[in-house]
Amino acid sequence: MPQRAPRNVLDRLRTPRSFPKFLGAAAICVLVGGLLSPISAAADDGTAALGAAAAGDYCGGRCSDILPPGENGNATLAQILLNQAFGTQPGHAEDQLGPYADLAKGYSALTDAQINTFFNDASFGVPSGQVASTEKPAGRSDVTIVRDRKTGVPHITGITRYGTEFGAGYAAAEDRLWLMDVFRHVGRGRLTSFAGGAAANQGLEQQFWRNAPYTEADLQAQIDHAVAAAGDRGRQALDDVNAYLAGVNAYIDASDSGRYFPGEYVLTGHKDAITNAGTIEHFKVTDMVALASVIGALFGSGGGGEVGNAISLLAAQSRYGVEQGTKVWESFRERNDPEAVLTVHNGESFPYASKPGSPQGAALPDAGSVTQEPLVYDRTGSGATAGAERASKSAATTALSSARRGMSNALVVSGKYTPSGHPIAVFGPQTGYFAPQLLMLQEIQGPGISARGASFAGLSMYVELGRGQDYSWSATTSGQDIIDTYAVELCQDDYHYLYHGTCTAMDKVEQKNAWSPTVADGTAAGSYTMRVWRTKYGPVEYRATAGGRKVAYTTLRSSYLHEADSIIGFQMLNDPGYVKGPQDFQSAVQHINYTFNWFYADSQHTAYYNSGDNPVRANGVDADFPVWAQAPYEWRNWDPATNTADYTPPSQHPNSVDQDYYISWNNKQARDYAAAPWGEGPVHRGNLLEDRVKRLVAAGGVTRSALVEAMADAALADLRAEDVLPGLLRVVNSSAVTDPTAAAAVGKLSAWVSAGARRTETSSGSKTYADADAIRILDAWWPLLVKAEFEPGLGSDLYTAFAGNLPVDESPSAAHGPTGSHAGSSFQYGWWSYVDKDIRAVLGEPVQGPLAQKYCGGGSLSACRDILIGTLKQAAGLTASQVYPGDDQCSAGDQWCADSIVQRALGGIKHGRISWQNRPTFQQVVEYTSHR
Incomplete structure (x- = not known):
């Protein structure tokens, strides 16, 4: 052998x-x-x-x-x-x-x-x-x-x-x-x-x-x-x-x-x-x-995180009292922020998952009682020391898993603003960088099928993102909430629960895995068992007490047990006999039960539709928090045997045909569509596209190359530097800075902003950034200034809880961010909006949907200035090796490498690093000249 x-x-x-x-x-x-x-x-x-x-x-x-x-x-x-x-x-x-x-x-x-x-x-x-x-x-x-x-x-x-x-x-x-x-x-x-x-x-x-x-x-x-x-x-x-x-x-x-x-x-x-x-x-x-x-x-699969939301709400109420703590929590949640950039920007409203006026059925855990349900049991061999048990993670940390799904962008311009009179689109999904790539390209031509584009490997019986004979389509992750958390009350023991008043046994599902010893790296054989307890309300994820009663928190998503349903929508998109215009396109993607923003362009029209099986919730249920697993709080007409329910009709999903332009970078879809992840405030990476495309449309004569340039320029922009740093520098006020280290830092940051605030090389292939010092300073400064700005007012516990809901930073080199290091995708998750709102408030500038109070320096402009200057001086004193400590890809201090994109090996072939770009992995540029 x-x-x-x-x-x-x-x-x-x-x-x-x-x-x-x-x-x-x-x-x-x-x-x-x-x-x-x-x-x-x-x-x-x-x-x-x-x-x-x-x-x-x-x-x-x-x-x-x-x-x-x-x-x-x-x-x-x-x-x-x-x-x-x-x-x-x-x-x-x-x-x-x-x-x-x-x-x-x-x-x-x-x-x-x-x-x-x-x-x-x-x-x-x-x-x-x-x-x-x-x-x-x-x-x-x-x-x-x-x-x-x-x-x-x-x-x-x-x-x-x-x-x-x-x-x-x-x-x-x-x-x-x-x-x-x-x-x-x-x-x-x-x-x-x-x-x-x-x-x-x-x-x-x-x-x-x-x-x-x-x-x-x-x-x-x-x-x-x-x-x-x-x-x-x-x-x-x-x-x-x-x-x-x-x-x-x-x-x-x-x-x-x-x-x-x-x-x-x-x-x-x-x-x-x-x-x-x-x-x-x-x-x-x-x-x-x-x-x-x-x-x-x-x-x-958007949504979830209700237990993490509850933990931060309890922390806010503990800090400020119930009434004021709830106001503080809501201001940080920004679930329907009036300053958020929108994909459907014509003013049309699409209410979904808004905060109810009188919430019903809330089942918040007792403070400090939440533990994650263990998944792994019976470790042996190398498995016993392979890493810490996943259950040791806090509920707030684990809630970040719902934020790891957001990527992709789209720029679509109506033919009214192009020289040819035909719409132009630059769009695609950001599926990460892997070797081999998760997606593959193909063209399929046959009876009832005519398409070219990308499909996920193993699911490529149809093109999933691409073009037909006279139309193209693409998607971005939308993240609207199709997952709810239910508190099932336990009875008899930890593995029985009340279902409509009857003590019911949970189903135990196990997967046993064992592996043999390896030769090259000397690891021993090992094994473990994964175990999940399932209820009619979905799998158990956490355990806690709520109102003194023992409960298990379960997660129920509308696509659970329905992973195969979306195949019909993709079949329709590939069928030239079905899709002949924007309405047919919208009809096709309505059959896709995953949470995506879909975009369309042909020679005459553009269109948009937000897909997903959005459950119709019971009156008074707040989708942001766990609710009791009781009949009055279930999805309307929910059948646990098939996990089917009533879903919001297509007309209530954000949708549009022939808007002047569309942009999407996982930002808010439309006014009053409140079922979104944390972080959809006035500063979002979607603004990088919105600002550029809006300027192009205002000028008219938009070409394919101009739209590609807008995408590529946004892909190199540092969102913090472009949209937040100018306000920070207004507070700092260079004329008031007397410390030479801080003054030098202000000068470098100001020059970088004036130059466009991009992370670009000095010359092609130099692997050295222009404005390298300014970039290093901001990378070091951001987490320091956020902590110094907010923690004194929030308190350590609430600051930590909010950081569990939304990471403070996601710069290209941030290994601690939701997407990890060398991932390309950056600046979706961070406290950009919080800093922006707070700084504008301190400066006395208008803020719609402000935070519940001023935080920087307690609201004092001079105290805020002192905090910013002090943290800026601290950041400027950090060396490149301290800011970029090195990893399995890069030496400490190598700034360009720390940002660089790596095609992570899923097999035996490896590829070289490339410079950072914040753009889709698969991307199309299209302008149709005629139509059937």
């Missing part, structure tokens, strides 16, 4: 020294000689078939897209070894990373003709001279996969619907088989058994399985429900999934027999490098639901 390979796939494969310990020289020779790639299909000789007919393409060459690092996300073992040892890249593994990174350097002089220097041509089809390969997957005659030379993107053309979807599955496995396998195991809570017991693997499976602890029966029931509820379209969707899976499994069989499967299967002990012993499990329909549950939890 061969030695079992190291199993920390998500972390350990980056260390080249580990490979010789478990692969002999003979094995490497065999692999390099025979496993570099599958047998290639014939390259284009000038007569190869096109991947898709260009007929039906109404974009006129003005559609572009980009998705780093590259389309190829599979690598054989030999390719992984070569990458680890010498940095060589498999073909098309990172060829989109360079153009993506270079936009930060080239956007300021961009012209329309230069757009495809930084993006791919997203026209349908492949010109004959650009065909790299043509294949008939599994020898089928009803589908062809053509890949282009530049990017290797698969262009799938089918004669039959089955063949089309078979080809989509085959192409997906060619490009993302390993990643698909990883995430179906994450969704099932079995990543450690599959890929090893490293802390990163444990964290992934624990994070997602707690929120979706499904049994096999649960997964199958979701499929049955989705099919039955959607009639003919549901049956077609199931047929499409089965054909897609047949394609995936055909590739598994072909790559297994040909020995060109992803090398990670060898590195994790699933396959033998010499004998080829071992198996790669076929995919099945329920795997698709497990995959969907992960994606939905990451990007489409």
Whole structure:
């Protein structure tokens, strides 16, 4: 038997020294000689078939897209070894990373003709001279996969619907088989058994399985429900999934027999490098639901956090008394702030989840009684010391999980303001930076399907974000509240609860995981059991007492047990016979039960719609706090057997057609739409887009390159410096600063603001920031000034509780922020609005929706000035090494590196760092010239 390979796939494969310990020289020779790639299909000789007919393409060459690092996300073992040892890249593994990174350097002089220097041509089809390969997957005659030379993107053309979807599955496995396998195991809570017991693997499976602890029966029931509820379209969707899976499994069989499967299967002990012993499990329909549950939890499941809200409210009431404490809490919550930037800015109101006038059924915990429900039990071996039990985290800290989902942006301008008279859009999702990327590009052409764009790996039976024949669509995470917390009163013991007056047993769902010892890193074998207690009101997340009664707090989301329902909406978006205009687009995305903002553009119209199954709550229920698990406080017409209820009708969701422009960067959707995360006040990263696009529209003549430039400029802006620092400097008043260190700091910060407040290099590729000292000073100053400004007035306990609801800072280098370090996405979560409102109040400037009191210096301008100058002096004295302490990627003091974006390895291939940009991962630039 061969030695079992190291199993920390998500972390350990980056260390080249580990490979010789478990692969002999003979094995490497065999692999390099025979496993570099599958047998290639014939390259284009000038007569190869096109991947898709260009007929039906109404974009006129003005559609572009980009998705780093590259389309190829599979690598054989030999390719992984070569990458680890010498940095060589498999073909098309990172060829989109360079153009993506270079936009930060080239956007300021961009012209329309230069757009495809930084993006791919997203026209349908492949010109004959650009065909790299043509294949008939599994020898089928009803589908062809053509890949282009530049990017290797698969262009799938089918004669039959089955063949089309078979080809989509085959192409997906060619490009993302390993990643698909990883995430179906994450969704099932079995990543450690599959890929090893490293802390990163444990964290992934624990994070997602707690929120979706499904049994096999649960997964199958979701499929049955989705099919039955959607009639003919549901049956077609199931047929499409089965054909897609047949394609995936055909590739598994072909790559297994040909020995060109992803090398990670060898590195994790699933396959033998010499004998080829071992198996790669076929995919099945329920795997698709497990995959969907992960994606939905990451990007489409807003709300929750009610227990964390309760903890901070109790802290506020303890500090100030019930009446004033509630006012203070509400002012920091900003759940319907009148100064917030809006996507629907025409004044239309869409009331949802507003604070009730007379709240009913609130079930706040007794102070200090909340504990998180343990998830992990019975640790053995390396699992016993792999890390602290997740239950040790405070409820407030854990509540941050609901804030980790927000990313993505959109800029859409009506044709009234463009030279061509056609709308222009620059939009895309920010799904994080990974190797391989979670998304993959494809084009699918077949009966009832005509689309190109990005899809999550393993769910690519349809294009999920992209373009049709004469329209494009995209999404941003909206985060509106579709999750409620119920307090179920315990009876008999800790595992029975009252349901409508009857003592009812909780359901125990367990997932046992065990992993073998590894060779390269010397970790021992281990195991543990994950256990979730489920009630009719959802899984138990916390325990506490409320009014002296023992309770369990459960989380119920409207998409729970409905992960598969959204497939119908995506099917419609891909159907040219269904989507013929903005109303059809809105009708399609209404079938998507995840919380997204959807945007649309064709040659004549633009549109917007906010999707998600928004539950109709009982009168008087405050969605921001836990309520008692009793019939009067349940969702209207809620059926616990199916987790269905009444949902707000489409007309009550924020929506619009042909507004002058739309922007979205996970900001507030519309007036009175109060079901939002913390932090939607007057300063939000959405303002970076709003200010730029509004200026463009006012001037008129908006071009594709101008809109790309607006996005790229916002992507390099420091929100704190652009929108908050000028007010801070007005308080400081340079003429009043006598300390030389503080005075020098003021001068540097003022010069940076005057220069545009961007985090940009001195020259292309210098890896050194212009205004480096000013950036360092602000990075150091922000947490110091926030603490000094607010903690004296709030008190330590309340300040800490509010910081648990909303992190103080999320700069590009902030490893402590919700998105972590080297993640690109920045400035969504922070106390920007609190500082802005407070500073304006202290200055005597008008503030709509002010904080309940003035905090900086107790409201005294001179005392506030002293606080700011004192903390500024302290910040200016910190060295770069202190501000940027270094990590697994960077040396201490390396400012550019601390900000840099890393494609985090989910397999064996690694890529180089790129400079920071705060922009979508997958992005489209579109302007349609005609319509069907």
